[in-house]
Amino acid sequence: MAIRHISVIFFLSLVFVIAGCSGNKTKPDDEANGTSGVEDGAPIDVGEDDYSSSGLDEEGGVILDPLDDPASDLFVRTIYFDYDSASIRDDSMIIVREHGKYLSGNPDRLVRLEGHADERGTREYNLALGEERAKSVREVLLLEGAQEEQIEIVSFGEERPAVEGTDDSALQLNRRVEVVY
Amino acid sequence: MKIINSKYFLTFFLAWMLLISKSSYALLEIEITQGVKSAMPLAITPVDGDMPIAATLLESVVFADMHRSGYFSIVDKKKYPQQKIELDKVDYNIWRNMGIEALLSMRAHATGQDQVRVQFELYDLVRKTRALGHSVTVDSDQLRKVAHKISDLVFEKLTGIKGAFSTRIAYISEASSNEGKKYQLQIADSDGYNPRTIFSSSKQLMSPAWSPDGRRVAYVSFENERSEIFVQNVSTGKRSKVSSHPGINSAPSWSPDGGSLALTLSSGGDPEIFILDIESGKLRKLTNHYGIDTEAAWSPDGRFIYFTSNRSGSPQVYQVPFGGGSPKRLTFEGSYNAAPSVAADGKTIAMVHRNDDGYRIAVLDTDTNAFSLITDGVLDEAPSFAPNGSMIIYSTRHNNSTVLSAVSADGRVKQRLRLQKEKVREPSWSPFRR
Numbered sequence: 001m002a003i004r005h006i007s008v009i010f011f012l013s014l015v016f017v018i019a020g021c022s023g024n025k026t027k028p029d030d031e032a033n034g035t036s037g038v039e040d041g042a043p044i045d046v047g048e049d050d051y052s053s054s055g056l057d058e059e060g061g062v063i064l065d066p067l068d069d070p071a072s073d074l075f076v077r078t079i080y081f082d083y084d085s086a087s088i089r090d091d092s093m094i095i096v097r098e099h100g101k102y103l104s105g106n107p108d109r110l111v112r113l114e115g116h117a118d119e120r121g122t123r124e125y126n127l128a129l130g131e132e133r134a135k136s137v138r139e140v141l142l143l144e145g146a147q148e149e150q151i152e153i154v155s156f157g158e159e160r161p162a163v164e165g166t167d168d169s170a171l172q173l174n175r176r177v178e179v180v181y
Numbered sequence: 182m183k184i185i186n187s188k189y190f191l192t193f194f195l196a197w198m199l200l201i202s203k204s205s206y207a208l209l210e211i212e213i214t215q216g217v218k219s220a221m222p223l224a225i226t227p228v229d230g231d232m233p234i235a236a237t238l239l240e241s242v243v244f245a246d247m248h249r250s251g252y253f254s255i256v257d258k259k260k261y262p263q264q265k266i267e268l269d270k271v272d273y274n275i276w277r278n279m280g281i282e283a284l285l286s287m288r289a290h291a292t293g294q295d296q297v298r299v300q301f302e303l304y305d306l307v308r309k310t311r312a313l314g315h316s317v318t319v320d321s322d323q324l325r326k327v328a329h330k331i332s333d334l335v336f337e338k339l340t341g342i343k344g345a346f347s348t349r350i351a352y353i354s355e356a357s358s359n360e361g362k363k364y365q366l367q368i369a370d371s372d373g374y375n376p377r378t379i380f381s382s383s384k385q386l387m388s389p390a391w392s393p394d395g396r397r398v399a400y401v402s403f404e405n406e407r408s409e410i411f412v413q414n415v416s417t418g419k420r421s422k423v424s425s426h427p428g429i430n431s432a433p434s435w436s437p438d439g440g441s442l443a444l445t446l447s448s449g450g451d452p453e454i455f456i457l458d459i460e461s462g463k464l465r466k467l468t469n470h471y472g473i474d475t476e477a478a479w480s481p482d483g484r485f486i487y488f489t490s491n492r493s494g495s496p497q498v499y500q501v502p503f504g505g506g507s508p509k510r511l512t513f514e515g516s517y518n519a520a521p522s523v524a525a526d527g528k529t530i531a532m533v534h535r536n537d538d539g540y541r542i543a544v545l546d547t548d549t550n551a552f553s554l555i556t557d558g559v560l561d562e563a564p565s566f567a568p569n570g571s572m573i574i575y576s577t578r579h580n581n582s583t584v585l586s587a588v589s590a591d592g593r594v595k596q597r598l599r600l601q602k603e604k605v606r607e608p609s610w611s612p613f614r615r
Contacts, residue, residue, distance in 0.1 A: 084495075084496075084517075119560070120540065120560065121496075121517065121519065121533075121535075121540070122476065122489070122519045122520040122533050122562055122563070123387055123388070123562070123563070123606075123607065124387070124388060124431055124432045124445065124475050124476045124489075124519075124520065125473065125475060125476065125489055125491075125496055125519050125520070127387070127408060127429055127431055127475075128429065128445070128447070128452040128473040128475050129473065131428065131429055131447055131452065132451075132473065135451075153428075154406070154407050155408070155429060156385070156403070157387075159385035159387065159403065160385065166578075
């Protein structure tokens with residue numbers, strides 16, 4: 001029992017580490033783009049390829065993309081699902097909505113929704129289920145004002161588990177949609 | 182280091198082979214789950230000749246084939262009244278009095294450079310006649326093929342059903358190393374030996390399916406970071422992408438004439454079954470429901486497509502005429518029935534069924550609606566019928582890995598196939614060679 005508890009903590013911390021890594025990924029790009037020293041304080045437009053820009057506000061502070069704020073709901077990029085279900089859970093809904101609002105307010109941003117399933121059930125059915133999950137997330141993003149062109153969906157079914165393992169915590173961590181900006 | 186290990190392993194393996202040939206027929210991987218009352222008592226006498234290793238190989242392969250089929254109970258050779266049968270000198274009465282119905286006698290002799298002359302006779306102890314007798318000379322590395330051929334002939338003679346031991350299986354293997362994961366599409370003999378890789382990728386592979394002529398395999402590859410369907414010629418290795426629409430491209434299944442593929446596409450919004458004419462590339466939508474429709478399988482006469490749909494709220498197996506029409510639900514047992522595989526008789530359907538204990542392989546007789554579970558693992562998946570309908574191959578969890586297992590269609594006999602380091606899954610049983 002204790003061991004199981006520890007493994008849950010381990011997996012959760014792993015998720016945070018992974019989430020942390022992907023959240024940090026955009027920072028070197030920001031620096032490379034050299035988005036500093038703007039006189040009117042607006043973020044510099046560095047072209048269509050740019051996906052995470054920051055600048056200085058009027059007081060000279062750095063403007064950070066809310067996607068990179070660890071306290072923001074937008075920092076949560078993985079939405080978890082119940083077994084054989086593509087319905088967004090109540091506790092995830094606020095997060096998905098925030099992403100929708102963000103996309104609505106940032107029409108240049110693109111997102112890829114990657115649907116996944118746990119290992120139980122047939123691989124082909126799970127490929128379809130992963131897509132259903134990604135579509136559920138897309139529905140909410142669209143309701144919040146995101147545009148179809150901003151959203152790409154892809155399903156990997158059970159082919160790309162987040163964690164290896166067959167216990168309930170591993171299965172839960174694998175039933176997910178990853179929101180990839 | 183690796184070379185030493187593999188040499189060591191080979192030595193160990195040969196020693197083990199010799200050991201089992203001396204002691205008994207107790208092959209490690211065979212598991213009899215129920216009594217084999219209706220199975221025909223068969224005797225296989227020790228293979229005679231001057232090539233002990235060849236003899237052991239021949240004997241173990243034929244034994245495993247006959248046993249795995251579920252049609253025979255092979256009598257313990259310690260009880261045999263004659264250990265060696267001189268050509269046509271069978272004491273029919275003494276064997277028959279033991280209740281044994283058939284007797285297989287084999288010999289292996291060295292001839293020339295690395296060649297073996299294999300002779301075998303099958304005796305019908307009920308009719309007291311020699312039912313079969315052949316001899317063939319082959320290179321030693323062809324012994325497995327010869328053994329499977331003998332199994333095919335004996336099986337057909339005794340059951341009236343064409344043997345399927347000389348057929349092949351295609352499957353996906355997954356290996357992990359420091360460099361990451363490697364996914365391979367492999368083809369092996371029907372007992373899992375002689376695996377050969379025909380496609381290898383760092384991205385996931387899924388759902389191999391044989392063409393009816395046994396020359397091509399269709400499969401799903403994620404090499405472009407999404408599901409796409411490819412068809413590959415098994416002997417030349419030439420491959421072509423046949424489906425790459427937006428969304429899911431998956432679950433390929435060949436029509437019996439080899440001209441079309443049934444597949445799952447979600448480009449219209451949700452997963453539906455389509456029929457793709459391979460030559461012209463023309464697509465026809467077969468199903469139309471907002472739920473999940475996938476995992477198509479053709480009836481052998483090409484008149485029907487079986488598939489999985491969750492239109493009732495849970496995944497169940499449905500049947501729809503090839504020309505289209507309203508699907509008919511076939512499964513009502515439990516809340517999860519998926520991945521149908523249709524036997525050559527066109528009426529027996531194997532599938533994955535979930536119950537309280539896990540995912541198992543079940544068989545539905547569509548004539549009588551009899552539904553029976555034939556495996557007992559926690560995660561048994563991907564059933565595929567042998568072309569003669571006698572056995573089903575599937576994937577099962579074993580020691581934290583995934584292995585292939587064969588089960589007789591009645592569920593009485595199960596045998597795990599040769600174990601490999603890699604995880605292996607999604608077996609697809611080839612058609613008969615044409």
